[in-house]
Amino acid sequence: IRNPPILIMLASKIQRRAFSASARNLSKVAVLGAAGGIGQPLSLLLKMNTRVTDLALYDIRLGPGVAADVSHVNTKSTVKGYDPTPSGLAACLEGSDIVLIPAGVPRKPGMTRDDLFNTNASIVRDLAKAVAESAPKAKVLVISNPVNSTVPICAEIFKAKGVYNPKTLFGVTTLDVVRASRFVSEIKGTDPKDENITVVGGHSGVTIVPLFSQSSHPDLSSNAELVKRVQFGGDEVVKAKDGAGSATLSMAMAGARMADSLLRAADGEKGVTEPTFVDSPLYKDQGIDFFSSQVELGPNGVEKILPVGKVDANEEKLIEACLGDLKKNIEKGVAFVAQNP
Ligand code: NAD
Numbered sequence: 218i219r220n221p222p223i224l225i226m227l228a229s230k231i232q233r234r235a236f237s238a239s240a241r242n243l244s245k246v247a248v249l250g251a252a253g254g255i256g257q258p259l260s261l262l263l264k265m266n267t268r269v270t271d272l273a274l275y276d277i278r279l280g281p282g283v284a285a286d287v288s289h290v291n292t293k294s295t296v297k298g299y300d301p302t303p304s305g306l307a308a309c310l311e312g313s314d315i316v317l318i319p320a321g322v323p324r325k326p327g328m329t330r331d332d333l334f335n336t337n338a339s340i341v342r343d344l345a346k347a348v349a350e351s352a353p354k355a356k357v358l359v360i361s362n363p364v365n366s367t368v369p370i371c372a373e374i375f376k377a378k379g380v381y382n383p384k385t386l387f388g389v390t391t392l393d394v395v396r397a398s399r400f401v402s403e404i405k406g407t408d409p410k411d412e413n414i415t416v417v418g419g420h421s422g423v424t425i426v427p428l429f430s431q432s433s434h435p436d437l438s439s440n441a442e443l444v445k446r447v448q449f450g451g452d453e454v455v456k457a458k459d460g461a462g463s464a465t466l467s468m469a470m471a472g473a474r475m476a477d478s479l480l481r482a483a484d485g486e487k488g489v490t491e492p493t494f495v496d497s498p499l500y501k502d503q504g505i506d507f508f509s510s511q512v513e514l515g516p517n518g519v520e521k522i523l524p525v526g527k528v529d530a531n532e533e534k535l536i537e538a539c540l541g542d543l544k545k546n547i548e549k550g551v552a553f554v555a556q557n558p
């Protein structure tokens with residue numbers, strides 16, 4: 218070997234190339250409930266995401282139809298649709314890195330999210346069983362309401378199947394921070410992309426707690442109207458749609474953002490944080506096993522659950538009110554699986 222330094226340089230160049238080829242993961246993403254109001258625009262946004270390499274779309278109706286449509290969008294990913302033939306759901310899930318679940322019924326005016334429990338609990342339970350069997354290592358993003366109960370339902374099913382990993386189960390609460398930043402920007406005349414509002418708790422009414430004291434507008438914590446608007450933003454859409462459903466387009470955007478954050482974290486990007494409803498140590502001493510706070514994401518899902526941090530007196534009261542409802546919602550989900558395994 219006459220020129221060892223050149224050989225070393227070449228070897229490291231080849232190594233670097235091999236690394237950059239493998240650094241980008243192949244990412245199969247499945248959507249269960251893909252033909253619905255959320256499912257369709259969510260599938261479209263995922264098709265536009267270059268980190269997604271394979272998109273698998275399942276619904277009890279129209280999965281293959283939506284897939285055929287979305288598959289003509291000229292990005293590289295493959296798209297396949299599935300319907301509930303005996304092996305349809307299993308085939309959709311197999312090899313998935315991320316599974317998004319927007320399956321289930323939406324609210325009509327006058328309903329609370331908890332009123333959806335009777336219908337959606339069993340839908341989510343059955344889908345969770347399928348995930349446990351066919352994609353036990355996938356990161357599961359639960360959108361179906363009531364999120365405060367459907368996430369514990371998934372956890373109980375995964376535990377029963379022996380595949381529960383608290384780092385890979387997420388209730389999607391991204392829409393609450395999306396709304397909070399937009400509403401604040403409307404009041405302050407700012408760009409919503411600069412408004413990072415932390416929202417903690419759960420995803421329904423008073424369990425949604427915006428922490429404006431931690432934002433660049435701490436004065437807003439005493440703006441009761443704004444706080445209420447963030448807590449009940451979903452109702453605004455339900456009322457405006459007048460019986461035809463709830464938020465679908467903004468939710469699709471929020472779900473696609475959460476999926477993208479997980480994909481970026483899986484690709485090795487550091488410092489990716491999102492608010493999300495996870496198995497959390499923050500209020501376990503009060504018997505509350507799931508809580509939404511800022512969570513740092515990593516290749517394995519949850520990397521670090523960030524604390525709620527300093528809150529003011531108004532927010533302390535909001536958290537107090539949140540915890541009572543949240544505990545009941547979580548217990549209801551756990552009891553459902555115990556009684557209807
Ligand atoms: P939708 O009725 O338009 O769509 C639901 C879809 O789920 C339908 O296509 C239906 O065929 C499908 N579905 C029903 N049972 C299924 C099953 N067993 N397997 C697979 N697919 C099934 O409703 P939507 O507006 O898309 O809302 C869906 C859910 O998302 C609702 O529960 C709603 O409350 C919830 N949601 C959550 C958030 C959030 O922030 N987490 C925001 C908006 C809506």
Ligand code: LMR
Pocket residue numbers: 323324330362392450451452454455463464
């Ligand atoms: C939302 O926040 O828009 C969703 O949870 C749907 C709903 O029922 O309000």
